[in-house]
Amino acid sequence: MIALVDCNNFYVSCERVFQPSLEGKPVGILSNNDGCIIARSEEIKKLGVAMGTPYFKIPDLIKQHNIKILSSNYALYGDMSRRVMQVLGRFTPTMEVYSIDECFLDLSGFSQDLTTYSNTIAKTVKQGTGIPVSIGIAPTKTLAKLANKLAKKGIAGNGSVLVWNTLAEPDKLLATLPVKELWGISSGLGKRLNRIRIDNVLALKQANIQLIRKQFGVVLERMVRELNEIPCIPLEMIAPKRKQILTSRSFGTRLSTLPELRAAVSVFATRSAEKLRSQNLCTQTLCVFIHTSPFALDKPSYNNAITISLDQPTQDTGLLIRTALAGLERIYRPGYEYQRAGILLPDLMPNGMQQLSLFQDDSNDNPKSERLMTVLDAINHAHGRHSIRYASQGLSARWQMRQQLKSPAYTTRWECLPIVTIN
Protein backbone atom coordinates (compact mmCIF):
# COMPACT_ATOMS: atom_id res chain seq x y z
CA MET A 1 0.00 0.00 0.00
CA ILE A 2 1.13 3.51 -0.81
CA ALA A 3 0.32 6.66 1.15
CA LEU A 4 0.38 10.14 -0.30
CA VAL A 5 0.92 12.73 2.43
CA ASP A 6 0.05 16.24 1.31
CA CYS A 7 0.45 19.36 3.46
CA ASN A 8 -2.75 21.38 3.59
CA ASN A 9 -2.35 24.86 2.06
CA PHE A 10 1.36 24.46 2.78
CA TYR A 11 2.69 28.01 2.34
CA VAL A 12 -0.17 29.49 4.38
CA SER A 13 0.25 26.82 7.06
CA CYS A 14 3.98 27.65 7.36
CA GLU A 15 3.14 31.33 7.94
CA ARG A 16 0.48 30.45 10.50
CA VAL A 17 2.90 28.41 12.62
CA PHE A 18 4.81 31.61 13.43
CA GLN A 19 1.92 34.06 13.18
CA PRO A 20 -0.93 32.37 15.05
CA SER A 21 -3.00 35.52 14.53
CA LEU A 22 -3.48 34.39 10.89
CA GLU A 23 -5.42 31.34 12.07
CA GLY A 24 -8.99 31.36 10.77
CA LYS A 25 -8.40 34.42 8.57
CA PRO A 26 -8.32 34.60 4.76
CA VAL A 27 -4.64 34.51 3.71
CA GLY A 28 -3.06 34.69 0.25
CA ILE A 29 0.60 34.21 -0.68
CA LEU A 30 2.04 36.02 -3.69
CA SER A 31 4.34 34.69 -6.40
CA ASN A 32 7.92 35.92 -6.74
CA ASN A 33 7.90 39.65 -7.24
CA ASP A 34 4.45 40.02 -5.64
CA GLY A 35 2.63 39.28 -8.89
CA CYS A 36 -0.16 36.74 -8.44
CA ILE A 37 -1.74 34.78 -5.63
CA ILE A 38 -0.17 31.32 -5.71
CA ALA A 39 -1.25 29.85 -2.36
CA ARG A 40 -4.54 30.29 -0.56
CA SER A 41 -6.08 29.49 2.79
CA GLU A 42 -9.50 27.81 2.87
CA GLU A 43 -11.07 31.13 3.91
CA ILE A 44 -9.76 33.04 0.88
CA LYS A 45 -10.82 30.19 -1.44
CA LYS A 46 -14.36 30.57 -0.07
CA LEU A 47 -14.29 34.25 -1.00
CA GLY A 48 -13.88 33.15 -4.62
CA VAL A 49 -10.24 34.21 -5.11
CA ALA A 50 -8.90 31.86 -7.80
CA MET A 51 -5.39 30.45 -8.04
CA GLY A 52 -3.18 32.84 -10.03
CA THR A 53 -5.33 35.94 -9.49
CA PRO A 54 -3.14 39.04 -10.07
CA TYR A 55 -2.68 40.86 -6.78
CA PHE A 56 -3.40 44.29 -8.26
CA LYS A 57 -6.84 43.18 -9.45
CA ILE A 58 -8.49 42.64 -6.06
CA PRO A 59 -7.75 45.65 -3.82
CA ASP A 60 -11.42 46.15 -2.87
CA LEU A 61 -11.98 42.52 -1.91
CA ILE A 62 -8.82 42.58 0.21
CA LYS A 63 -10.02 45.65 2.08
CA GLN A 64 -13.59 44.47 2.42
CA HIS A 65 -12.75 41.08 3.93
CA ASN A 66 -9.53 42.08 5.66
CA ILE A 67 -7.58 39.53 3.61
CA LYS A 68 -3.99 39.09 4.75
CA ILE A 69 -1.57 39.07 1.79
CA LEU A 70 2.07 37.95 2.13
CA SER A 71 5.04 37.71 -0.23
CA SER A 72 6.39 34.20 -0.65
CA ASN A 73 9.10 33.26 1.85
CA TYR A 74 10.87 30.29 0.29
CA ALA A 75 13.58 30.16 2.96
CA LEU A 76 10.85 29.40 5.50
CA TYR A 77 8.87 26.99 3.29
CA GLY A 78 12.01 25.06 2.35
CA ASP A 79 13.04 24.59 5.97
CA MET A 80 9.54 23.60 7.11
CA SER A 81 9.33 21.12 4.22
CA ARG A 82 12.61 19.53 5.29
CA ARG A 83 11.25 19.14 8.83
CA VAL A 84 7.97 17.58 7.66
CA MET A 85 9.81 15.11 5.41
CA GLN A 86 12.20 14.16 8.22
CA VAL A 87 9.30 13.39 10.56
CA LEU A 88 7.59 11.36 7.80
CA GLY A 89 10.81 9.42 7.28
CA ARG A 90 10.41 7.90 10.72
CA PHE A 91 7.25 6.08 9.63
CA THR A 92 8.62 4.05 6.72
CA PRO A 93 12.00 3.07 5.32
CA THR A 94 10.83 3.80 1.76
CA MET A 95 9.61 7.21 0.67
CA GLU A 96 9.60 9.54 -2.31
CA VAL A 97 9.62 13.29 -1.69
CA TYR A 98 7.44 14.31 -4.61
CA SER A 99 7.38 18.06 -4.17
CA ILE A 100 7.91 20.71 -1.50
CA ASP A 101 4.64 19.69 0.19
CA GLU A 102 3.92 16.13 -0.98
CA CYS A 103 5.50 12.78 -0.18
CA PHE A 104 4.73 9.16 -1.07
CA LEU A 105 5.31 6.59 1.69
CA ASP A 106 5.54 2.88 0.98
CA LEU A 107 3.46 1.12 3.63
CA SER A 108 3.40 -2.33 2.03
CA GLY A 109 3.82 -5.15 4.49
CA PHE A 110 2.60 -3.05 7.40
CA SER A 111 0.39 -5.18 9.57
CA GLN A 112 -1.26 -2.46 11.61
CA ASP A 113 -4.59 -0.86 10.78
CA LEU A 114 -3.63 1.75 8.18
CA THR A 115 -6.28 4.28 9.18
CA THR A 116 -4.99 4.30 12.75
CA TYR A 117 -1.38 4.42 11.57
CA SER A 118 -2.10 7.34 9.24
CA ASN A 119 -3.89 9.24 11.96
CA THR A 120 -0.77 8.82 14.10
CA ILE A 121 1.38 10.11 11.20
CA ALA A 122 -0.86 13.17 10.72
CA LYS A 123 -0.94 13.89 14.45
CA THR A 124 2.84 13.56 14.84
CA VAL A 125 3.55 15.90 11.92
CA LYS A 126 1.02 18.45 13.17
CA GLN A 127 2.35 18.45 16.73
CA GLY A 128 6.03 18.40 15.78
CA THR A 129 6.00 20.97 12.98
CA GLY A 130 2.63 22.71 13.23
CA ILE A 131 1.78 21.71 9.63
CA PRO A 132 -1.60 19.99 9.03
CA VAL A 133 -1.53 17.16 6.47
CA SER A 134 -4.00 14.98 4.57
CA ILE A 135 -3.22 11.36 3.80
CA GLY A 136 -4.60 9.14 1.03
CA ILE A 137 -3.75 5.44 1.05
CA ALA A 138 -4.28 3.01 -1.83
CA PRO A 139 -2.64 0.10 -3.66
CA THR A 140 -1.15 2.44 -6.33
CA LYS A 141 0.29 5.94 -6.54
CA THR A 142 -2.48 7.14 -8.86
CA LEU A 143 -5.20 5.97 -6.48
CA ALA A 144 -3.33 7.29 -3.44
CA LYS A 145 -3.27 10.71 -5.07
CA LEU A 146 -6.99 10.42 -5.76
CA ALA A 147 -7.74 9.23 -2.22
CA ASN A 148 -5.83 12.20 -0.87
CA LYS A 149 -7.90 14.57 -2.96
CA LEU A 150 -11.11 12.99 -1.71
CA ALA A 151 -9.91 13.14 1.91
CA LYS A 152 -9.17 16.86 1.49
CA LYS A 153 -12.57 17.53 0.01
CA GLY A 154 -14.12 15.72 2.95
CA ILE A 155 -16.01 13.49 0.48
CA ALA A 156 -15.05 10.31 2.26
CA GLY A 157 -12.85 9.05 5.04
CA ASN A 158 -12.56 10.32 8.57
CA GLY A 159 -11.10 13.78 8.91
CA SER A 160 -7.87 14.05 7.00
CA VAL A 161 -7.22 10.38 6.26
CA LEU A 162 -8.74 8.09 3.62
CA VAL A 163 -7.81 4.45 3.00
CA TRP A 164 -9.05 3.52 -0.49
CA ASN A 165 -9.94 -0.06 0.43
CA THR A 166 -12.33 1.08 3.16
CA LEU A 167 -14.61 2.68 0.56
CA ALA A 168 -17.83 0.70 0.19
CA GLU A 169 -18.42 1.50 -3.47
CA PRO A 170 -15.30 3.09 -4.97
CA ASP A 171 -16.59 2.80 -8.56
CA LYS A 172 -19.64 4.92 -7.78
CA LEU A 173 -17.32 7.63 -6.55
CA LEU A 174 -15.07 7.33 -9.61
CA ALA A 175 -18.09 7.83 -11.86
CA THR A 176 -18.64 11.27 -10.32
CA LEU A 177 -15.08 12.49 -10.96
CA PRO A 178 -14.18 14.13 -14.30
CA VAL A 179 -10.97 12.71 -15.86
CA LYS A 180 -9.19 16.03 -15.61
CA GLU A 181 -9.29 15.71 -11.81
CA LEU A 182 -6.83 12.86 -12.16
CA TRP A 183 -3.12 13.28 -11.44
CA GLY A 184 -1.21 13.87 -14.68
CA ILE A 185 -4.18 14.44 -16.99
CA SER A 186 -3.69 17.79 -18.72
CA SER A 187 -6.69 19.72 -20.01
CA GLY A 188 -5.64 18.86 -23.59
CA LEU A 189 -5.51 15.15 -22.84
CA GLY A 190 -8.79 15.46 -20.94
CA LYS A 191 -10.48 16.90 -24.03
CA ARG A 192 -9.10 14.14 -26.27
CA LEU A 193 -10.46 11.55 -23.85
CA ASN A 194 -13.83 13.30 -23.74
CA ARG A 195 -13.99 13.04 -27.53
CA ILE A 196 -13.93 9.25 -27.32
CA ARG A 197 -16.57 9.40 -24.56
CA ILE A 198 -14.27 8.91 -21.63
CA ASP A 199 -15.33 11.75 -19.38
CA ASN A 200 -15.22 10.33 -15.87
CA VAL A 201 -12.57 8.36 -14.03
CA LEU A 202 -14.66 5.16 -13.96
CA ALA A 203 -14.92 5.22 -17.77
CA LEU A 204 -11.15 5.52 -17.99
CA LYS A 205 -10.68 2.71 -15.51
CA GLN A 206 -12.87 0.43 -17.63
CA ALA A 207 -11.47 1.55 -20.99
CA ASN A 208 -9.93 -0.96 -23.37
CA ILE A 209 -6.28 -1.09 -22.40
CA GLN A 210 -4.97 -1.92 -25.90
CA LEU A 211 -6.91 0.97 -27.37
CA ILE A 212 -5.59 3.36 -24.73
CA ARG A 213 -2.03 2.26 -25.40
CA LYS A 214 -2.41 2.61 -29.15
CA GLN A 215 -4.09 6.02 -29.07
CA PHE A 216 -2.48 7.65 -26.06
CA GLY A 217 0.74 5.79 -25.33
CA VAL A 218 2.24 3.91 -22.47
CA VAL A 219 1.94 6.66 -19.86
CA LEU A 220 -1.84 6.65 -19.93
CA GLU A 221 -1.89 2.87 -20.15
CA ARG A 222 0.02 2.76 -16.87
CA MET A 223 -2.48 5.12 -15.32
CA VAL A 224 -5.41 2.93 -16.37
CA ARG A 225 -3.68 -0.10 -14.85
CA GLU A 226 -3.04 1.85 -11.67
CA LEU A 227 -6.74 2.74 -11.49
CA ASN A 228 -7.33 -1.02 -11.59
CA GLU A 229 -5.10 -1.39 -8.54
CA ILE A 230 -2.08 -2.75 -10.42
CA PRO A 231 1.04 -0.79 -9.35
CA CYS A 232 2.97 0.44 -12.43
CA ILE A 233 4.64 3.62 -11.23
CA PRO A 234 7.38 2.82 -8.70
CA LEU A 235 8.53 5.15 -5.95
CA GLU A 236 11.55 7.21 -6.97
CA MET A 237 13.69 7.19 -3.89
CA ILE A 238 16.57 9.11 -5.41
CA ALA A 239 15.65 12.37 -7.07
CA PRO A 240 16.51 12.15 -10.78
CA LYS A 241 19.17 14.58 -11.98
CA ARG A 242 17.68 17.67 -13.50
CA LYS A 243 17.17 17.67 -17.24
CA GLN A 244 17.10 21.43 -17.55
CA ILE A 245 17.76 24.50 -15.47
CA LEU A 246 15.65 27.65 -15.65
CA THR A 247 16.64 30.86 -13.88
CA SER A 248 14.18 33.65 -14.47
CA ARG A 249 12.57 36.49 -12.53
CA SER A 250 10.10 39.26 -13.07
CA PHE A 251 11.70 42.63 -12.41
CA GLY A 252 10.68 44.81 -9.48
CA THR A 253 10.45 47.75 -11.88
CA ARG A 254 10.26 47.59 -15.66
CA LEU A 255 13.67 47.89 -17.33
CA SER A 256 14.30 49.41 -20.72
CA THR A 257 18.02 50.09 -21.02
CA LEU A 258 20.59 47.55 -22.13
CA PRO A 259 23.00 48.06 -19.19
CA GLU A 260 20.23 47.25 -16.71
CA LEU A 261 19.22 44.13 -18.60
CA ARG A 262 22.88 43.10 -18.86
CA ALA A 263 23.20 43.24 -15.08
CA ALA A 264 20.07 41.13 -14.58
CA VAL A 265 21.06 38.56 -17.21
CA SER A 266 24.55 38.32 -15.68
CA VAL A 267 23.02 37.48 -12.30
CA PHE A 268 20.79 34.80 -13.89
CA ALA A 269 23.81 33.32 -15.72
CA THR A 270 25.77 33.28 -12.46
CA ARG A 271 22.94 31.56 -10.62
CA SER A 272 22.52 29.01 -13.44
CA ALA A 273 26.23 28.19 -13.30
CA GLU A 274 26.00 27.72 -9.53
CA LYS A 275 23.08 25.35 -9.99
CA LEU A 276 25.10 23.40 -12.60
CA ARG A 277 28.10 23.03 -10.31
CA SER A 278 26.03 22.07 -7.26
CA GLN A 279 24.71 19.08 -9.25
CA ASN A 280 27.98 18.39 -11.04
CA LEU A 281 26.44 19.01 -14.44
CA CYS A 282 27.52 21.05 -17.43
CA THR A 283 25.80 22.50 -20.48
CA GLN A 284 26.59 23.05 -24.12
CA THR A 285 23.51 25.11 -24.92
CA LEU A 286 22.21 28.34 -23.46
CA CYS A 287 18.96 30.13 -24.18
CA VAL A 288 18.34 33.79 -23.17
CA PHE A 289 14.89 35.36 -23.28
CA ILE A 290 13.35 38.75 -22.52
CA HIS A 291 9.76 39.90 -22.63
CA THR A 292 7.47 42.79 -21.80
CA SER A 293 4.52 42.53 -19.40
CA PRO A 294 1.52 40.56 -20.66
CA PHE A 295 -0.70 42.80 -18.49
CA ALA A 296 0.46 46.14 -19.88
CA LEU A 297 -1.95 46.12 -22.82
CA ASP A 298 -1.49 49.84 -23.49
CA LYS A 299 2.27 49.49 -24.03
CA PRO A 300 4.07 47.99 -27.04
CA SER A 301 4.90 44.35 -26.43
CA TYR A 302 7.96 42.36 -27.48
CA ASN A 303 9.10 38.82 -26.72
CA ASN A 304 12.22 37.19 -28.00
CA ALA A 305 14.64 34.41 -27.20
CA ILE A 306 17.87 33.12 -28.65
CA THR A 307 19.59 29.77 -28.25
CA ILE A 308 23.36 29.58 -28.47
CA SER A 309 25.57 26.50 -28.74
CA LEU A 310 28.95 26.50 -27.04
CA ASP A 311 32.07 24.83 -28.47
CA GLN A 312 32.49 22.84 -25.29
CA PRO A 313 30.19 21.82 -22.48
CA THR A 314 30.90 24.06 -19.51
CA GLN A 315 29.95 24.99 -15.97
CA ASP A 316 32.09 28.13 -15.91
CA THR A 317 30.32 31.28 -14.70
CA GLY A 318 32.46 33.64 -16.79
CA LEU A 319 31.84 31.76 -20.04
CA LEU A 320 28.09 31.51 -19.40
CA ILE A 321 27.88 35.24 -18.65
CA ARG A 322 29.80 36.14 -21.85
CA THR A 323 27.58 33.85 -23.91
CA ALA A 324 24.36 35.10 -22.34
CA LEU A 325 25.32 38.75 -22.84
CA ALA A 326 26.22 38.12 -26.49
CA GLY A 327 22.75 36.57 -26.89
CA LEU A 328 21.06 39.46 -25.11
CA GLU A 329 22.70 42.01 -27.47
CA ARG A 330 21.23 40.11 -30.41
CA ILE A 331 17.64 40.11 -29.16
CA TYR A 332 17.50 43.43 -27.29
CA ARG A 333 15.42 46.17 -28.91
CA PRO A 334 15.29 49.67 -27.43
CA GLY A 335 11.99 51.39 -26.71
CA TYR A 336 10.29 48.63 -24.74
CA GLU A 337 9.66 48.24 -21.03
CA TYR A 338 10.88 44.76 -20.18
CA GLN A 339 9.22 42.95 -17.32
CA ARG A 340 11.05 39.63 -17.29
CA ALA A 341 14.23 37.97 -18.49
CA GLY A 342 15.70 34.56 -17.95
CA ILE A 343 18.17 31.90 -18.88
CA LEU A 344 17.31 28.33 -19.79
CA LEU A 345 19.90 25.57 -19.98
CA PRO A 346 17.86 23.01 -21.89
CA ASP A 347 20.33 20.20 -22.36
CA LEU A 348 22.47 19.11 -19.42
CA MET A 349 25.11 16.42 -19.14
CA PRO A 350 27.23 15.09 -16.30
CA ASN A 351 30.46 17.02 -15.82
CA GLY A 352 33.59 15.15 -16.89
CA MET A 353 31.93 13.26 -19.73
CA GLN A 354 32.29 15.97 -22.33
CA GLN A 355 33.84 15.29 -25.72
CA LEU A 356 37.05 17.27 -26.30
CA SER A 357 37.05 19.60 -29.26
CA LEU A 358 39.41 18.88 -32.15
CA PHE A 359 40.38 22.53 -32.54
CA GLN A 360 40.46 23.45 -28.89
CA ASP A 361 43.45 25.69 -28.36
CA ASP A 362 43.05 26.48 -24.71
CA SER A 363 43.20 22.94 -23.41
CA ASN A 364 44.75 24.09 -20.17
CA ASP A 365 41.84 26.35 -19.39
CA ASN A 366 39.56 23.71 -18.00
CA PRO A 367 41.41 22.74 -14.81
CA LYS A 368 42.09 26.43 -14.20
CA SER A 369 38.44 27.34 -14.55
CA GLU A 370 37.43 24.46 -12.32
CA ARG A 371 39.77 25.64 -9.56
CA LEU A 372 38.54 29.20 -9.88
CA MET A 373 34.89 28.12 -9.68
CA THR A 374 35.56 25.95 -6.61
CA VAL A 375 37.13 28.91 -4.81
CA LEU A 376 34.31 31.21 -5.92
CA ASP A 377 31.64 28.83 -4.62
CA ALA A 378 33.48 28.31 -1.34
CA ILE A 379 33.74 32.05 -0.67
CA ASN A 380 30.13 32.73 -1.59
CA HIS A 381 29.01 29.81 0.54
CA ALA A 382 30.92 31.04 3.59
CA HIS A 383 30.16 34.76 3.27
CA GLY A 384 26.76 34.83 1.60
CA ARG A 385 25.61 34.81 -2.00
CA HIS A 386 27.12 37.51 -4.24
CA SER A 387 30.04 38.22 -1.85
CA ILE A 388 32.32 37.80 -4.83
CA ARG A 389 30.79 38.52 -8.20
CA TYR A 390 31.53 39.29 -11.79
CA ALA A 391 31.58 43.01 -12.53
CA SER A 392 28.82 42.69 -15.12
CA GLN A 393 26.34 41.77 -12.37
CA GLY A 394 26.54 45.39 -11.25
CA LEU A 395 26.09 46.80 -7.78
CA SER A 396 22.66 48.36 -7.89
CA ALA A 397 19.80 46.02 -8.46
CA ARG A 398 16.81 48.04 -9.39
CA TRP A 399 15.41 44.98 -11.13
CA GLN A 400 15.49 42.81 -8.04
CA MET A 401 12.40 41.12 -6.75
CA ARG A 402 9.75 43.12 -5.08
CA GLN A 403 8.84 41.36 -1.87
CA GLN A 404 7.34 43.98 0.32
CA LEU A 405 5.09 41.74 2.38
CA LYS A 406 7.55 39.00 3.27
CA SER A 407 7.62 37.47 6.75
CA PRO A 408 11.04 36.98 8.40
CA ALA A 409 13.15 33.85 7.83
CA TYR A 410 11.98 32.58 11.23
CA THR A 411 13.86 29.28 11.21
CA THR A 412 17.02 29.97 9.22
CA ARG A 413 18.47 33.26 10.49
CA TRP A 414 19.50 34.20 14.01
CA GLU A 415 18.31 37.78 13.63
CA CYS A 416 14.88 36.62 12.43
CA LEU A 417 13.89 34.23 15.24
CA PRO A 418 10.25 34.50 16.33
CA ILE A 419 9.83 36.80 19.35
CA VAL A 420 7.92 35.33 22.30
CA THR A 421 6.79 37.66 25.04
CA ILE A 422 7.20 36.81 28.69
CA ASN A 423 4.28 38.06 30.72
Added chain:
Amino acid sequence: MSHYITPLFNTSLKIPLFSSSVAAGFASPADDHLEAELDLNEYLIAHPSETFFVRAKGDSMQQAGIFDKDLLIVDRSLTPKDNDIVIAAVAGQLTVKRLVVKLGKPWLYPANPNYKPIPIKEGSELHVWGVVVHAIHKVSNLS
Protein backbone atom coordinates in the same frame (compact mmCIF):
# COMPACT_ATOMS: atom_id res chain seq x y z
CA MET B 1 16.87 -30.34 22.97
CA SER B 2 18.91 -28.39 20.51
CA HIS B 3 20.59 -25.08 21.12
CA TYR B 4 20.88 -22.31 18.66
CA ILE B 5 23.43 -19.61 19.12
CA THR B 6 22.19 -16.42 17.55
CA PRO B 7 24.74 -13.70 16.89
CA LEU B 8 23.93 -10.26 18.26
CA PHE B 9 23.78 -7.51 15.66
CA ASN B 10 22.32 -4.74 17.73
CA THR B 11 25.49 -3.50 19.35
CA SER B 12 28.36 -1.78 17.66
CA LEU B 13 31.91 -1.05 18.58
CA LYS B 14 33.50 2.08 17.22
CA ILE B 15 37.24 2.04 16.87
CA PRO B 16 38.89 5.45 17.12
CA LEU B 17 41.24 6.56 14.39
CA PHE B 18 44.88 6.82 15.29
CA SER B 19 45.35 10.40 14.39
CA SER B 20 48.94 11.28 15.21
CA SER B 21 51.41 10.82 12.46
CA VAL B 22 53.56 7.71 12.74
CA ALA B 23 56.24 9.31 10.60
CA ALA B 24 56.94 11.73 13.45
CA GLY B 25 58.64 8.91 15.25
CA PHE B 26 56.57 8.58 18.41
CA ALA B 27 52.89 7.79 18.67
CA SER B 28 51.00 10.18 20.88
CA PRO B 29 50.35 8.69 24.32
CA ALA B 30 46.79 10.02 23.97
CA ASP B 31 45.99 7.87 20.93
CA ASP B 32 44.77 5.05 23.12
CA HIS B 33 42.30 7.36 24.81
CA LEU B 34 40.62 9.10 21.89
CA GLU B 35 36.95 9.91 22.26
CA ALA B 36 34.42 11.69 20.09
CA GLU B 37 34.30 15.46 20.35
CA LEU B 38 31.53 16.92 22.47
CA ASP B 39 28.65 18.12 20.37
CA LEU B 40 26.53 20.86 21.90
CA ASN B 41 23.68 20.09 19.49
CA GLU B 42 23.53 16.57 20.81
CA TYR B 43 23.34 17.91 24.37
CA LEU B 44 20.68 20.54 23.71
CA ILE B 45 18.52 19.07 20.94
CA ALA B 46 16.90 15.67 21.20
CA HIS B 47 14.55 16.00 18.21
CA PRO B 48 16.19 18.20 15.53
CA SER B 49 13.33 18.25 13.02
CA GLU B 50 10.82 19.27 15.70
CA THR B 51 13.01 21.76 17.57
CA PHE B 52 12.68 25.51 17.01
CA PHE B 53 14.59 28.50 18.36
CA VAL B 54 12.73 31.57 19.59
CA ARG B 55 13.81 34.81 21.26
CA ALA B 56 12.32 35.79 24.64
CA LYS B 57 11.29 39.35 25.27
CA GLY B 58 9.90 41.08 28.35
CA ASP B 59 9.97 40.66 32.14
CA SER B 60 12.27 37.96 33.35
CA MET B 61 10.81 34.66 34.44
CA GLN B 62 13.32 34.36 37.30
CA GLN B 63 11.97 31.20 38.87
CA ALA B 64 12.36 29.43 35.51
CA GLY B 65 15.77 30.97 34.80
CA ILE B 66 14.53 32.83 31.71
CA PHE B 67 15.65 36.39 31.04
CA ASP B 68 14.92 39.09 28.50
CA LYS B 69 16.62 38.37 25.10
CA ASP B 70 17.28 34.71 25.94
CA LEU B 71 17.44 32.17 23.14
CA LEU B 72 14.86 29.50 23.98
CA ILE B 73 15.10 26.00 22.58
CA VAL B 74 11.60 24.67 22.02
CA ASP B 75 10.85 20.99 21.42
CA ARG B 76 7.45 20.57 19.79
CA SER B 77 7.56 16.78 19.84
CA LEU B 78 7.20 16.66 23.64
CA THR B 79 3.75 16.34 25.15
CA PRO B 80 3.40 19.21 27.64
CA LYS B 81 2.98 18.18 31.26
CA ASP B 82 2.36 19.80 34.63
CA ASN B 83 4.91 22.49 35.57
CA ASP B 84 6.52 22.66 32.09
CA ILE B 85 7.59 26.03 30.74
CA VAL B 86 5.80 26.30 27.40
CA ILE B 87 5.33 28.58 24.43
CA ALA B 88 1.60 29.21 24.04
CA ALA B 89 -0.40 31.05 21.40
CA VAL B 90 -2.59 33.48 23.34
CA ALA B 91 -4.75 35.93 21.40
CA GLY B 92 -2.67 35.35 18.27
CA GLN B 93 0.65 36.02 20.03
CA LEU B 94 3.39 33.60 21.03
CA THR B 95 4.08 33.91 24.77
CA VAL B 96 6.09 32.12 27.46
CA LYS B 97 3.99 30.62 30.26
CA ARG B 98 4.11 27.91 32.87
CA LEU B 99 1.67 25.05 32.37
CA VAL B 100 -0.06 24.03 35.58
CA VAL B 101 -2.55 21.19 35.87
CA LYS B 102 -5.05 21.77 38.70
CA LEU B 103 -7.75 19.19 39.42
CA GLY B 104 -7.13 17.68 35.99
CA LYS B 105 -7.59 21.02 34.20
CA PRO B 106 -4.72 22.80 32.37
CA TRP B 107 -3.90 26.45 33.15
CA LEU B 108 -1.32 28.85 31.79
CA TYR B 109 0.44 30.77 34.55
CA PRO B 110 2.14 34.06 33.72
CA ALA B 111 5.58 35.05 35.03
CA ASN B 112 4.19 38.27 36.36
CA PRO B 113 1.96 37.70 39.43
CA ASN B 114 -0.03 40.81 38.50
CA TYR B 115 -1.54 38.91 35.56
CA LYS B 116 -4.18 36.25 36.04
CA PRO B 117 -3.71 32.58 35.08
CA ILE B 118 -5.65 31.57 31.93
CA PRO B 119 -7.55 28.27 31.67
CA ILE B 120 -7.05 26.23 28.47
CA LYS B 121 -10.47 25.20 27.25
CA GLU B 122 -11.36 22.54 24.71
CA GLY B 123 -11.66 24.02 21.21
CA SER B 124 -10.38 27.47 22.15
CA GLU B 125 -7.91 29.28 19.90
CA LEU B 126 -5.45 29.24 22.75
CA HIS B 127 -3.03 26.36 22.47
CA VAL B 128 0.37 25.14 23.60
CA TRP B 129 2.88 25.65 20.77
CA GLY B 130 5.83 23.77 22.24
CA VAL B 131 7.78 22.89 25.36
CA VAL B 132 10.79 25.03 26.30
CA VAL B 133 13.71 22.69 27.06
CA HIS B 134 16.63 25.11 27.40
CA ALA B 135 17.21 28.83 27.83
CA ILE B 136 20.53 30.20 26.62
CA HIS B 137 22.01 33.50 27.68
CA LYS B 138 25.44 35.04 27.80
CA VAL B 139 26.36 35.18 31.47
CA SER B 140 27.95 38.62 31.05
CA ASN B 141 24.51 39.95 30.08
CA LEU B 142 23.22 39.42 33.59
CA SER B 143 24.09 42.15 35.99
